Amino acid sequence: MKLQENIKWLFFDIGSTLIDESPAYENRMRTVAKTANVTYEYVYDTAMEFYKQNKKGDLETIKLLNVKKPEWRKEDEILYSDTEECLKELSSKYKIGVIANQSLGTADRLANFGILKYIDLVIASAEEGIAKPDKRIFEIALKRADCRPEQAIMIGDRIDNDIVPAKRLGMKTIWVKQGFNRYWNITSEEEKADYTVNDLMEICGIV
Numbered sequence: 001m002k003l004q005e006n007i008k009w010l011f012f013d014i015g016s017t018l019i020d021e022s023p024a025y026e027n028r029m030r031t032v033a034k035t036a037n038v039t040y041e042y043v044y045d046t047a048m049e050f051y052k053q054n055k056k057g058d059l060e061t062i063k064l065l066n067v068k069k070p071e072w073r074k075e076d077e078i079l080y081s082d083t084e085e086c087l088k089e090l091s092s093k094y095k096i097g098v099i100a101n102q103s104l105g106t107a108d109r110l111a112n113f114g115i116l117k118y119i120d121l122v123i124a125s126a127e128e129g130i131a132k133p134d135k136r137i138f139e140i141a142l143k144r145a146d147c148r149p150e151q152a153i154m155i156g157d158r159i160d161n162d163i164v165p166a167k168r169l170g171m172k173t174i175w176v177k178q179g180f181n182r183y184w185n186i187t188s189e190e191e192k193a194d195y196t197v198n199d200l201m202e203i204c205g206i207v
């Protein structure tokens with residue numbers, strides 16, 4: 001299956017799509033375990049059970065243990081090993097955009113990771129005041145890109161935040177099964193992406 005017909009733009013999520021958040025999640029869970037006086041394994045296993053129920057496992061576990069949510073440590077985030085290679089290849093054929101729920105300074109962080117040079121447009125929730133899955137953040141991205149929905153592909157790890165709203169607008173979709181959201185259970189037709197991959201380089205064989 002190829003998704004390249006009439007496609008002009010590829011839009012990526014950031015967390016657990018371009019950026020590996022695993023170290024940051026581990027740090028958060030270890031802090032929760034220490035605060036709640038339980039083992040890290042208990043926190044991780046409990047979170048996993050919630051993720052398999054299509055819930056935000058870390059946040060549900062924090063609520064269950066009745067502890068304060070630790071600050072997210074962006075300094076723990078790292079690039080996936082194939083992120084730059086993927087973006088370099090794809091940016092030679094398509095315009096590359098980002099649609100992500102991120103704090104202020106997203107473009108600067110992408111520059112620090114050395115990948116902003118491959119990206120033509122960055123749309124982040126903190127700058128826009130709108131967060132996914134609100135369709136308006138996708139509409140903002142498409143308008144600034146001067147791109148019709150059917151000319152774009154949304155690529156992300158979240159079925160609820162990335163795949164469903166993009167499909168509703170008429171965009172093509174690729175689900176990247178990375179991070180905890182790879183355990184999402186598809187429950188309806190609108191949750192089915194046009195294509196599913198296990199890593200970023202697989203995308204290069206699709207588009």
